[in-house]
Amino acid sequence: MKVTPQYLSEQISSPTALMVWLCTLSLGAFVLGVLIGSDGFENPQNALNNSVSLSIIYDIRLPRTIGAWFAGALLGLSGALAQGLFRNPLADPYLLGSASGASLGVASVLVLVGAGGAAGNSSWALKLGLSSAAFLGAILAVTLTLILSKGVQHTLRLLLAGIVVSVILGALTSLATILNPQITQTMQSFLLGSTNFINWDSVLLLGSAWFICSVLAWLLSKALDALSLGELTAVSLGLRLRPVRFILIAALALAIGTSVAQTGLIAFVGLAAPHLVRSLVKVTHNWLILLSSLMGALLLLTADLGARILIAPEELPVGVLTAVIGGVYLLCLMYSHNLNSDSL
Amino acid sequence: MLDVLSQLEFRLLMTQTAVSIQRVNAYHGALQVLQDIELDIKSGQWTSIIGPNGAGKSTLLKVMACITTFSGEVVFPKLASKNFTEKVKARHVAWMGQNQMGADDLSVHDVAMLGRIPHQGLLGSPTAEDRRAVEEALKLTHVWDWRARNLKTLSGGERQRALLARALAVEADILLMDEPLANLDPPHQTDWLQIVKALISKGKTVVSVLHEQSIALMSDEIIVLNCGQIYHQGASSDPSTHRAIENVFENRIRVEQLDGRWISLPKMISDT
Numbered sequence: 379m380k381v382t383p384q385y386l387s388e389q390i391s392s393p394t395a396l397m398v399w400l401c402t403l404s405l406g407a408f409v410l411g412v413l414i415g416s417d418g419f420e421n422p423q424n425a426l427n428n429s430v431s432l433s434i435i436y437d438i439r440l441p442r443t444i445g446a447w448f449a450g451a452l453l454g455l456s457g458a459l460a461q462g463l464f465r466n467p468l469a470d471p472y473l474l475g476s477a478s479g480a481s482l483g484v485a486s487v488l489v490l491v492g493a494g495g496a497a498g499n500s501s502w503a504l505k506l507g508l509s510s511a512a513f514l515g516a517i518l519a520v521t522l523t524l525i526l527s528k529g530v531q532h533t534l535r536l537l538l539a540g541i542v543v544s545v546i547l548g549a550l551t552s553l554a555t556i557l558n559p560q561i562t563q564t565m566q567s568f569l570l571g572s573t574n575f576i577n578w579d580s581v582l583l584l585g586s587a588w589f590i591c592s593v594l595a596w597l598l599s600k601a602l603d604a605l606s607l608g609e610l611t612a613v614s615l616g617l618r619l620r621p622v623r624f625i626l627i628a629a630l631a632l633a634i635g636t637s638v639a640q641t642g643l644i645a646f647v648g649l650a651a652p653h654l655v656r657s658l659v660k661v662t663h664n665w666l667i668l669l670s671s672l673m674g675a676l677l678l679l680t681a682d683l684g685a686r687i688l689i690a691p692e693e694l695p696v697g698v699l700t701a702v703i704g705g706v707y708l709l710c711l712m713y714s715h716n717l718n719s720d721s722l
Numbered sequence: 723m724l725d726v727l728s729q730l731e732f733r734l735l736m737t738q739t740a741v742s743i744q745r746v747n748a749y750h751g752a753l754q755v756l757q758d759i760e761l762d763i764k765s766g767q768w769t770s771i772i773g774p775n776g777a778g779k780s781t782l783l784k785v786m787a788c789i790t791t792f793s794g795e796v797v798f799p800k801l802a803s804k805n806f807t808e809k810v811k812a813r814h815v816a817w818m819g820q821n822q823m824g825a826d827d828l829s830v831h832d833v834a835m836l837g838r839i840p841h842q843g844l845l846g847s848p849t850a851e852d853r854r855a856v857e858e859a860l861k862l863t864h865v866w867d868w869r870a871r872n873l874k875t876l877s878g879g880e881r882q883r884a885l886l887a888r889a890l891a892v893e894a895d896i897l898l899m900d901e902p903l904a905n906l907d908p909p910h911q912t913d914w915l916q917i918v919k920a921l922i923s924k925g926k927t928v929v930s931v932l933h934e935q936s937i938a939l940m941s942d943e944i945i946v947l948n949c950g951q952i953y954h955q956g957a958s959s960d961p962s963t964h965r966a967i968e969n970v971f972e973n974r975i976r977v978e979q980l981d982g983r984w985i986s987l988p989k990m991i992s993d994t
Contacts, residue, residue: 465824597844604836606825607888613789615839615892616812656827660872 393665396658400672404447407679411443414686437577445576445640446682446696447675448584452591452637453644454651454674456630458667459595461652462602463626464533471634471648474536474627475543479519480638482547483511484568485554488561505575509639512568516635519543520627530623533609571644571697573682580640587636592671594629598622599663644697646704647674647681657711677704739799740765740896740927741786741815746794748781755781756792757950763896765800768918768928770938770958773947773970779931780820782947783898786929787817800895812840816894820901820931822885826874830865830884831856833873837891859890862917864910878905886914897921899930903937911937935967935986939977946970959984 412435413422424431456471464473487507524530527539555565576584595602601622604612613619637644651674655666681699688694741763748756755778763769763786771779784790788811798806801814816837825833837859838852848856860866863883873881882905889897903911915937918928922942932938939958946954946966954966964977967986975986 600839600842600844603828603832604839606828607833607836607885608819608822608824610784610789610819611817611822611836613808614787614812614815614817615836616807616809617839618808660827660829662828662832 393659393661393669396655396669397672400669400676404672404676404679407676407683408443408447411446411679411683412439414683415439441578441581442573442576443679443682445581445584446573446678448581448588449573449576449637449641449644450647450651450675450678451588451671452584452633452674453647453678454670454672455588455591455595455667456633456637457648457650457674458652458655458663458670459591459602459626459630459633460648462605462663462666463623463630464537465605465608467653468649471630472643473544474523474540474630475519475547476516476631476634477638477643478544478547478551479515479517479522480512480635481515481551481565481569481643482519482554483513483515484508485551485561485565486515487511488564489554489558508568509580512642513635513639515547516638517631519547520631524627530620530627567695568642569697570695571642571700573641573678573685573696574693576640583636584640587632588671591629591633592667594625595667596664598626599667602626602663602667642697644678645701647677647700650704650708651677653708653711738765739763741929742797742799743782743785744795744797746785746792746796748778748785748790748792750781755950756785759785759794759952761945761952761955763927763929764943765927766922766925767942768922768930769943769945770941771929771931771945771947772933772935772938772967773953777947777970778950779947780900783817783900783929783931786896787815787898789817798896809840812894813892814894815896815898816889816892817898818885818889818900818902820904826872828873829870830873830876830887831860831869833884834859834869834887834891837888840892855893856887856891859887862890862920863887864913879907879910882906883910886917890917894926896927896929899928901931901933903932903934915940935975935977936984939984939986 415434426432453471457469460469460471460473461467463469487504491504491507523536523539523543526542527535530536551565555562601612601617604615604617605622609619652666652670654677655661655669655673659665659669661669677700678696681703682696684699684703685694685696688699739762741761743759743761743763746756746759746761747754759782761782771782773779781790785792785796788796798811798814801810806814825836828836834856835848835852838848838855841852842848857866860869863886865880865883865887868880873884876884882902886899886902889899902914906914911934918930921928928941930938930941938944941958944954944956944958944963944967945952946963948970953970954963956963956966964984967977968975974989976989977984977986979985
C-alpha cells in the first residue's frame, strides 16, 4: 500500500473525516508528547506513582505539548487567513512584517537588558520581557505596514509595504546583532523557534488568541470565499471590503504576534498547513480555517516530538524540523500533482 | 432639492428605467476613462455595450454595478430608498467580470452558492430557497452534472459557464455581464442567448459588454462607446446605430442584413 496524496484523498473524502483524522492523530501525538521525556518513553503506570515524574509532566511536558498544539493551530489558521486575504497560495503568515518586527523587538530587549547568557539561563522577567517585546514588535510592524500602504484598500500596496517593512526591520535586527555579538545565540534560538519555554501562562495566552482568531476568521469565512473570485466580485456581492480586510489583518497580527512571542519564528507551518488540507479535501473557508488550524497543530506537535527524540537527551530547534518536514511534504505534493496534471 | 430628486425619480419610474447614470466621470490614475456619461438603461430589456478596445466599456459596467470609484450619480429607480445598503444593491444588481481567475479550489456548486451571499446572513447556512436558486442556475448553464468538480479542473468555456451560474444565482433584477461569451463555443453561445431571452421574458434587465457584434445586434438596444464617451445609443435595428458602429470601428466592419438578422462583417481592403 502506497500512501500518496491521491491515496489519502480517496480515503479522506469529506472534511468531517479529515477533522476526525487530524484530531485522532493529534491525540496520539499529545499522549506521546506527555510521556516522552529527555530520557525516553515513560511507562504511564510508573509516572502516576512517582511524584517527581508527575510534576515534570504537569509543569513541563503538559503545558509544552498543549502550547505547541495551540501555537501550531495559530500558525495554520494564519496561513489560511493570509492565503485567503491576499488570494495567493504562496502567502505566508509572516508577511506584512510581523516576523521581522518580532525579531527586532526581541533584539532590542536583549540589547537594552544586556543579556549575555543563553536563553536557557534567562530569568522569568526577561522571558516575559522578550515575549511582550516580540508581541509588540509584531503588532507595531503590521501597523507600520498599514500606515505605509495608506490603509487596507490595495492588496499589492499592502504586500509591498510588508516587504519594505520586513527588509528594513530585518536590517536593523542584523545591525543590532552585529553590534552586540553577545545576543547572537539567543537571537538564533528565537529565529529558529522553540517550544521549550511554554508554561501554563503561555498556554492560556495561546489558547485565548486561537479562540478569538478562530471566531473572527469563522465569522468572515464567507467573505474569504467571495474574495477568492476577486475583490470586485466580492464588492458586487455586497461585502464591505475595508472592514473585512481590517479585521482579518488584526486577527492575523494577533495570531502571529502571540505565537511568535511564545515560540519564536517557526518556519513553514503557516504556509504548509492550508496546502496540505487543500490537497486532501476541497472545502470552503469555514472548513479550511478549522482544518488548517488542526493541521498546523498536528504538524507542530509532531515536529516537537521529533525535535525531542531525534538527538535525545539534547533537543533540536523545532523550527528546523518543521521546515524539513513541511518542505519535503510540499515537494512531494508538487511532484505528485505534476505527474497527474499540468498545473499545481 | 428633494422635489427635484423625486421628480427625477418619478420620471425614471415612468420611463421604465432600470439604471440611470448621471454626470459620471471615472479615472484610472491620471487617465480619464469615462467622460460626462449620461445614460438611462431601459428596464426589462437587453442592452449591449460595444466599442473599440479601451473605450471604457468595462468601466461603464463597473460604474453601473457601483464597484469602482467614480464621480457623478448612479440611480436605481426600483430601489425604494435612495440610501440603499450594499446588500440591498447586491440583491438588485449582479455583476460578472471578464476573465475572472481564482476560486480554483472551490467546487462549481460552491462558486454558484457565492451568488447567494447577498441573500444570506453572516453565518447562516444555505436555505431551501438558496439551494433552489443555485440548482436552477447550474441547470440553466448546463453545469449541474459536474457541480462537484473543482474550478481548477474546468476548461475556459466550462469555467465561464460556472461563473455565469454564479451571477444567475443572485437572481437580481439587473444582470451586468462583461464579455460573457468569452471562451464559449457556438452551441453554448446559443444557450447564453436563450438564458438572456428567458431573463428578459421574466422582466429582468440585462446589460452585456460584447465583442461578438453579430450577437450584440440581437439585443434590444445598443450603446456605442468611444473614447470614454457615449457615441450613440439606439435600437439595434436602427440604421443610425449601424452607421455608428461602423464609424467607431473606423469603417473596417460593415453591418448587413442576412435572413432577417443584422450581422457585422469584417471589411477587407478589397471590398470597397
